[in-house]
Amino acid sequence: MIKVEGVTKRYGPATAVKNVSFNVERGEIVGFLGPNGAGKTTTMRILTGFLPPTEGTAAVGGYDVQKDPIEVKKRIGYLPETPPLYPEMEVVDYLRFVARLKGIEAGVIERRIDSAIERTAVGGVKDKLIGKLSKGYRQRVGLAQALIHGPDVLVLDEPTSGLDPKQIIEVRELIRSLAGEHTIILSTHILSEVSSTCGRVIIINEGRIEANDTPQNLTAQLQGAQALQLEIDGPEDEVLRRLRDVPGVNAVSCENGGGRLICRVEAEKDADIPRRLAETVVNLGWGLYAMQSLGLSLEDIFLKLTAHDEAPAGGEAAAEPETAEPAAAPAGEESE
Ligand SMILES: Nc1ncnc2c1ncn2[C@@H]1O[C@H](COP(=O)(O)OP(=O)(O)OP(=O)(O)O)[C@@H](O)[C@H]1O
Ligand SMILES: [Mg+2]
Incomplete structure (x- = not known):
């Protein structure tokens, strides 16, 4: 459905996007995640035909964004970072205006408006x-x-940015409900967004694709090892030595926590390791008060992959899982 090949975008001397390639199949929801x-x-602007790439090609439904921009725009609904809304217009009038602008036939305009209103549940505020x-309603x-002309593809740039947690959940549900009949690309720098909404994640950092996989595979892929935390009552040196000797264990570090040792064990991904660790501790007569698995979260992976990012002023990247980021959305929301 979407094919991006070797796309590079330079602004003067600065390169914003570097040799990016990816495909999106029909019906997928793909998340662009990046700081x-x-x-x-x-x-996204290149994909929607709003910006020409410096190098490379992008195609939507088989149409090249540069050679067939009109065909591409028919197939894409685009929600930019700042939605192109007119505050002085009523919702239904605005949608009629957009419908005409998009060249929808007069005979079907009202039907399309009704359907868009229904899909996005804005009937209560249409006047x-x-x-x-x-x-949230805006x-x-x-x-x-974005969807009034019935596009196959929706490109949504930070669709939940600036919303409160309740609105975020509502908009996410709305997006999921659109998934069946549309192919969706959305961008976000909120991690929970991709794991809760997207079937695939493309992690992008400094203009490059760092990873492209399902949230589950990404987690598994970077989790060739497992980490466990044990709470032990025993002599530190001896505990360290004995745990390191357990087959499959790669590294152990301990610190004192309230009279007990809190030990972090890194080991191969072997289901038998927790049992071996427990046996070792118990056989030596020490107390084992807790053992838990420290799974790598998508958040860890994101931080790991984007670690070389120097994170300037607003680099809150992965800090807030559930809430909307405060930095975006300037005051005026006039058209782009
Ligand atoms: N019109 C422009 N002229 C010059 N540089 C630009 C322009 N638009 C974007 N850039 C630069 O290109 C890089 C990528 O910007 P882009 O807006 O694509 O990032 P983003 O991932 O959408 O970030 P954000 O999460 O802040 O929206 C940035 O370094 C930005 O400063
Ligand atoms: Mg952006």
Whole structure:
């Protein structure tokens, strides 16, 4: 459905996107995950035909974004970072305006408006001024304008940015409900967003793709090892030595926590290791008070993959899993 091959985008001397290639199959929901300035918006703008690539090609439904921009725009609904809304217009008038702009035939315009309103559940506010809507509802109207012409593909740039936690959940559910009939690419720098919404994640950092896989595989792939934490009552030197001797264990470090040793054990991914560790501790007559698995989260992986990013001013990248980031969305939300 979407084919991006060797796309590079330079702004003067700066390269925003470096030799990016990926495919998206029909019906997939793919998340672009990356910190501020990673190149997510630039890639999306190229894909939607709003920005020409410096090098490389992108195609949607078999149509090249540069050679057939009109065919591409028919097939794509785009929700930019700042939705192109007019605060002084009423929702339904605005959607009618967008529908005409997109060249929808007069005979079907009202039907398309009704369907977009229904899909995005904005019926209750359809006669309100956009400027008076809450941010969550404005985002829904932004989605309604993106899908009014019935595109195969939706490209959503940070669709939950600036929303409160309840609105985030609602918009995510809305996106999931659109998934059946649309192929969706969304960008975010909130990790829980991709694991909760997307079937595949493309991690992008400093203009490059660092990973492209399912959230589950990404976790597993970087988890060739396992980490465990044990709480032990025993002599530190001896504990360290004996745990390191357990077959399959690669590294052990301990620290004192409230009179007990808190030990972190890194080992091969072998289901038998917890049992061996427990036996060792118990056989030596020490107390074993707790043992837990320290799984690598998607968050760890993201940080690991983007570790060489120097994170300037607003580099809150993965810090907030559930809440919307405060940095985005400037005051005015006029059209782009
Ligand atoms: N019109 C432009 N002119 C010059 N540089 C630009 C332009 N647009 C973007 N850039 C630069 O390209 C890089 C990638 O920006 P982009 O907006 O694609 O990142 P992003 O991943 O969408 O970030 P964010 O999470 O902050 O939205 C940044 O370094 C940015 O400063
Ligand atoms: Mg962006």
